[in-house]
Amino acid sequence: MAIFGSKEAPQAQGVTLERAQVVIEAARQKAEQIGVAQNIAVVDAGNNLVAFAHMDGAWLGSIDIAQNKAYTARAFDMETKALGKMSQPGEPLFGIHASNDGKLIIFAGGIPLKQGGQVVGAIGVSGGTVEQDQEVAEAGAAAL
Numbered sequence: 343m344a345i346f347g348s349k350e351a352p353q354a355q356g357v358t359l360e361r362a363q364v365v366i367e368a369a370r371q372k373a374e375q376i377g378v379a380q381n382i383a384v385v386d387a388g389n390n391l392v393a394f395a396h397m398d399g400a401w402l403g404s405i406d407i408a409q410n411k412a413y414t415a416r417a418f419d420m421e422t423k424a425l426g427k428m429s430q431p432g433e434p435l436f437g438i439h440a441s442n443d444g445k446l447i448i449f450a451g452g453i454p455l456k457q458g459g460q461v462v463g464a465i466g467v468s469g470g471t472v473e474q475d476q477e478v479a480e481a482g483a484a485a486l
Contacts, residue, residue: 356462357386357455361486362393365455365465369482370395378470380478381408384455386463389416397469404468410445411452411466411475417442419461422452423476451475453483462486 357365362384373380379400384393391412396405414422426448429435439448450472455463467479 356457356460357384357392357486359392362386362463365482365485366393366395368485369465369467369478370397372478372481373397373467373470373474376470376474376477378474378478380467380469380475381405382478382482383409383412383466384463384482385409385412385416385466387416387461389413389464392463400469407447407468408451408466411447411468411479412464413442413452413466414446414448415452415454415464415466416461417446419454421450421454422447422466423450423472426450451479453479455483455486457486 365384366382369382379397381400381404382395386392411422418425429438429448439446451468452464452466454461455465465479465482467475
């Protein structure tokens with residue numbers, strides 16, 4: 343057991359900083375490949391931000407969106423793209439975007455991160471079209 347001030351460091355489970363950086367790097371490379379500056383967020387199983395990257399030139403307004411896409415993907419353990427389809431008028435989750443203090447994002451770019459079939463975190467990407475955000479998030483998720 344680590345005690346405050348001791349030399350023992352707590353050991354993270356699931357999405358460690360090192361793994362989050364691998365996910366972000368893969369996503370960043372994909373963003374550069376398709377020519378779009380992105381904001382990329384990775385959260386752990388507890389939905390805590392582990393790592394974040396703001397590429398040069400990425401929209402400042404997309405910082406919160408990227409973080410909230412990651413939050414949403416982990417909160418519901420599904421891609422934000424799928425949640426978006428289920429939350430349209432007439433669908434069973436219509437209006438869900440207004441819950442959770444407005445943190446839920448219901449369009450593409452948020453993907454749960456899985457290890458051994460278990461969700462261990464999520465990635466959220468924002469700064470391009472929703473299709474570009476999804477493509478970059480998929481590249482990041484694949485790197486875990």
